[in-house]
Amino acid sequence: MNRMEKKKLLTLSPILVALFLVVTNGLAQYGRGEDRYKDYQLYFEHPREEIYLDLPKGVFYPNEPIQFAGYVFDKLNSLPAVLTTNVYCAVYDEFGSLIVQKLFYAREGKFEGVLEIPAEQGSGKYYIKAFTNWMKNFSSNAMYLRDIYVVDENFQSTARSNIDTPARIEINPESSELIAGVRNSVGFAFFPGQGGGSQVSKCQLTDIQGQVLIQEIEISPQGYGRFFLSPLPGEEYLLKIETQEGVVIQEKLPQPVEKGVSISVNSLHANHIAIEVRRPETDLRSNSVMPLDLALHRDGKIKLMQFDLKPGESNIFIPKKEAFSGLNKMSIFDAQQSLLADRIIFNDYGIDNYSQADIRAKGNRPDSVEIELSINGVSKKAETRLSLSVLPEESLADDNDRSIRSWFMLQSFFSKGIGSELTTAGMSRLSMHHLDLFLLNNSWNRYSWEDVLQNKPRIDRSFDNGISISGQIKGDKSVQNKRLIMYQKSVGEFFYSRVGPDLSFAYDNVYVIENEPLLFFVEDHELKKSTRVEVSLNPSYSSESLMAEDLKAISSAKGPNVQTDFDRPVLMFPSDEELDEVLIVAKVEPKLTRNQRLASGVFEGNKIDQDDLKRNTYLSEYIRKLGFKVRPGPIAGEVIVSGKFPMSKPPVVYINGFRIDCINGCQINDLLLTSVDEVYYEHVGIEGSDGGTLYIYELFGSRNSKNKILQHIAEVGFSTQELNQRFKYSEFAKNTFLAYGNIHWESDITIPEGESTTVKFPSFGLSHFKIIINGFSDKGDLISTVNYLLLD
Template identity: 25%
Template sequence: MKLKYTLFPSFQVSLFMVLTITFSGFAQNKKQADLVSAYKEYTELPREVGYAHLNKTTYLKGEIMGFTVYVFDKTNKKPSETTTNVYCTISDENNRVVKSEMILAANGIANGSFQIDNYFTSGEYTFKAYTNWMRNFDEQNYYTQTVKIIDLENEDIQKTKISTSKLDAQFLPEGGHFVADVKNSVGVIVKDSLGFGVPNVTGKVLDSKNNTLIDFKTNNLGIGKFTYLPKTRELYKVVLNIDGTEQIFPLEKAENQGIALTLNDLENRVALSLRTNENTLKQLKNKDYTLAIHNGNVLRTVNVNFGKSLEVTKMINYKDLTTGINIFTLFDENSKPILERMFFKYEGIKLLIAQNPQTVDLKDSLTIKIPINNINSTSVNNFSVSVLPGETKSYNPTNNIISETYLQPYIKSYIENAAYYFTDITRSKKFELDNVLLTQGWSSYDWNTVFNHPPKELYEFENGISFRANVNNKTTLEYMMYASINNEMQVFDFDEGDKDFGAVGLYPMDTENIRFSAVKKNNNLERPNLYFQFSPSGIPDLKTIGIQAPLYDETVSKTYIGQKISKSSWENAEQLEEVVIQTNKTLTREDKLSVVPFGKVKVIDDNVRKSNIFLKDYIRQQGFKVFEYMGQLMIFSPRPFTLGQGKTITTAGTLSGTYNTTITTPGVVVYFNDMRLANIDHLSHYTMDDVDYILFDKSGASEAGAGAPGVIKIYTDPTLSQSKMQRNVTQEVSVPLAFSTPKKFYTPGYTSYQSQFYQDYGVIGWFPRLTIQADGNIHFKIPHQLIDHLSVFIEGIANDGSFISERKEINLK
């Protein structure tokens, strides 16, 4: 089946609303109007965000990296309906691209694979997935994931990264500033030397006299929070205790003037408190500040005036916030941003729930069915599934499909294990994520860039491949481009004086070339001599490393060194020995295709192609009447037409009161790859090169009650090799950058399926494009591996905006 795409796609631009809401009831001032105007210009170009589900994150040399890429409209979080060109790369630690490919997306979904072959050595690599359009923006809307590759045959496998006892501790004031004589809320991040959060660290805040002001503790990801009231000219420090060892960190000195910010989630509304001290209040007299609330799409503003008060609190209802990230920024009277805080609203995220898997044990395989509730099968849905041994150590992605879509593109740094906050969501996890956002500081929307450097459309939105062909022969009237796997045949009219022609929206695969013929005035074909320029012609460079989270990966045991995969993933595609089966009659392909209720099927082979260069000649040979007149092609059935067929025309006779009645002979109905043709003139010079088989129905019975005077159904196969005809009438063009054909995923063979090595790093199956079946389940089949425990990792979308990210355990005992 051919992929159907619009030839001239239009970007589905979401409405970028810029609203101004004054909760305090004051009118919008000029400063706010300027802010709104700058923000509107900055957000005018629509954004996409990408996510890639990799089958795992630690690979053994000899395996295949499988991945499914999802591309979303950043505003409405729905799959992009027009994106087709998705680029995927793997880079080494020096940011040198080792492998790359362009994959074809439909409805925002694409899949591909990389072989982990001899181009790789043991070490860490970075996988990226992006579109050309994403390169226009400072926010990191593309996807990146650190992966580890292990060469078990190399004894210098990888220098083990050892975490030292020294901690990296950060104490970040909420909003961005420590302010003296004001209660400050402070976020805590404690990481080890490898960049991972240190769990359950106890800490205390001490003044200069070593008096303890407050105690706190980090969570399992090294995140904590405390509040204290620093005094002017006083110095403070934090003492952290880990495994009985104390480490001391000085706190930044509080500023004498400034504003401190505290946000509290009250479940149905948000309380945003702004506090200042007496020194600052004198400077704030009669000055209007602006609180902006935005999410990269919608902007709202609130007037802020301290008057004579040291504290101003704004209560904002949930209904006035957007689902996902909300960014609060306080601007001074000169429209300078001075404080920022992010808040995440969970309400509105649509989550799908997978039920307990069902298994059906077959002789040599296991069929697994997983029910997923509330699926609308008529809308786009796709589920990518990785099946690994139950205790695997090789699957540790930084994000899942929800966190990468709703959270990561809005922050400047990485959040360790961001998927944690969107798996089995609880009130406690919401609180923990809010603490994380407290520590993030400024968002990925830089206000200097918003005001002074709005993005420009430097990199175009791509939909397929385009070309321009320069013409040398001025006598040719038309050029014909033959059908390919994803594109129908096209004819290009060429007026005198034209120097070139072109097309957009082509989707060539890496297994094919594009073929052209020149059409002369007498409708004969000849080989053209065209010079082509294609766009894109190469993988575009992101020119940025991007936000890269460290990969959590346990040390590979030295006992694994020297172990081997018995057979690499790509070696599983074996060529079987020829097997001769004797039977009374062997059904040919023509016999099988001929099992149709009406008509007869003719399979076209090279002998037929050599004897009949043009399709019209072969149709004539089958007994049909074929005529050409003034550029028109007409095909009629050899059988007399029956009652009801044809069009009756009545004209006045030569004698008064007489009439002449004639019935026009109707042409046969012609289908091309199951698409009925309203006009068949372009078939006049269509060759037999890629014609696979044709159904001839001279009676027209296959059209049921339509009364068709004959039916011809033509089926092509663009992958057929060009016939060795006596004269070559086509020019084959190799496309410099074609779409990679999705390859079948093969699991490698292992020397043992019972070893701890296999339990830790083995692969069972990868299914990149599963859809919901009529019974409400996703189905897949895996071979028996003689293990008792499986882990199934599911990521996907459905219902035009619903997400799923789950891990399911299957016990086979």
């Protein structure tokens, strides 16, 4: 490292404060305190979450559900946030007013759900947001927010952001200030506005008298540029841009200052990040070295380099393998802990070696396609969880840069929209250059050093885990100190609480489904008819509108142009579907919800449906077909259940979660099958009996008198609304199906490392498909892949 008399590189993590104090002796001899770096660690002492929503597309039809798969990351560890369970998702209109908000349950960092925009809202631009109550302790910029569109024949794009906005230029010196007497790197951004034209014809730098100093300055497709200038003290300079329409826009550069440090960063080299640090020869302290700290940091991780800067220019080379992969915030401080310069860089080291999804066509029929899906490049023994969307190849309904990989590595750090050209996959030297111009001219929204030193997060929001329920029983003093049992049918579990002397009760961290009845009964006690229960459920996070700064963050996004898309070819659906409208039926198997523990493994489970009711009248007939032996019991209306094999012991039988005494044979009521909800069973003896196991859940309330059960509808709870409806592609949609239609969507695909799975979807007579896959593994691998499938 040229002109560096001493150097030291170390990595700080939240648990290495003591180590930092031991190994950084150089700080003490400069008189530098360690408080700055303690403050940095304290700023990130609390967990931070990051959320990404994967939608099948970004443009929807009226009444089409907004489906999504959600992924929650631990920012510091870059792993799924396994502690996060409660995630809110909301939809807002174009002006930021809330339309609908629901709570969803995340399991090991993954969740999925559906939100619906009421038909009366009409077409237009909307926003979808995902957040947790815990995230409200930090900047709102940490929440996931994106725009979506609902289109019909009346859709009108409302690009309000540029209306009556004049073209302008924003000057961004790389060192925050222009330093007189040394070479400065100066970034700039060009905003064409509504009437200024968007195609640049000429960009030049002149002095105040109009003499051209730099003849041609390049501007990236996103409107960003950079040039180098050695300004003279007291001199003024102008940046001029002329559009192809002949409009000239100019902006004066800031006045040069005679003290400070100028920096220029080049991160485009294959192996290292090059940093030029320049100090004016006229600096009053030029006769002595200037001790500096250079910190690379991001979301609680920091790497620190210390060096002495002499007058003139110093060159620093940081090996890319020593920096963080992806974005790095580079901050330079003097010995007085003053921040001299900030710069964001993107480290592409190892970026090309990323996990990806591969597809292989297994076969196709006239009406459907079957593909084999596998994942390459993930960590050993990792399990990957994915969401998959199949669109027509020519689709205009998706935005390729909105991927889980791009979001976690790039987009979520900025409050300004990032163009689709700036991606994190398949990066060429030119795309890296354009990305670097963007980073030079934009500030990220994560945090600033002022936040670290002065604005510690105020932790006044709780970390929600499940839902807390509290309440009070009214009208029956005899229930004091008895055990109150709460049950909810779809959850399939019992929750217990002790009724206090004041008849109050509470349940912590339970799973409650919104708008479903909660059933309460007191163990070994018959409640009086006059008894009632008052219940309060938390969280009850208040709904609120989007703020103006939230809307501004993605105001540059452009909506669809339905008028031109009507000119697209009309899609002719297969002849057997020639109707006034084509109905795509989403077939969803009944979901087992009563006992998640039994929903996988050796147990088999069935939800009683209409087909079962047509074939069986009584429960005895149904379980006999499952392999158990059933004979009449000694009491009318009861049966005795035996194991599958002649010498088997009596099976283990549970009714609504309570185990039946089967010592002298399992004697149960022979229920009408219409009163049964779900049945789980196994024959291998996992519960201790070689006769197998039966779990039987009733449609609760069918056999219980009302005076024994208190019911309360859960106004607050997790949403479990599923996609079980028909998508109607009308004549309008048929004209635009190739642009905005969705062929297939799956929100929860699980693939263990080294294995594959099969996905089948309808073809609708198409032969060219775009298959978008997003997801992560339990080891933190990110998967973002766009595959194209062409059928023979």
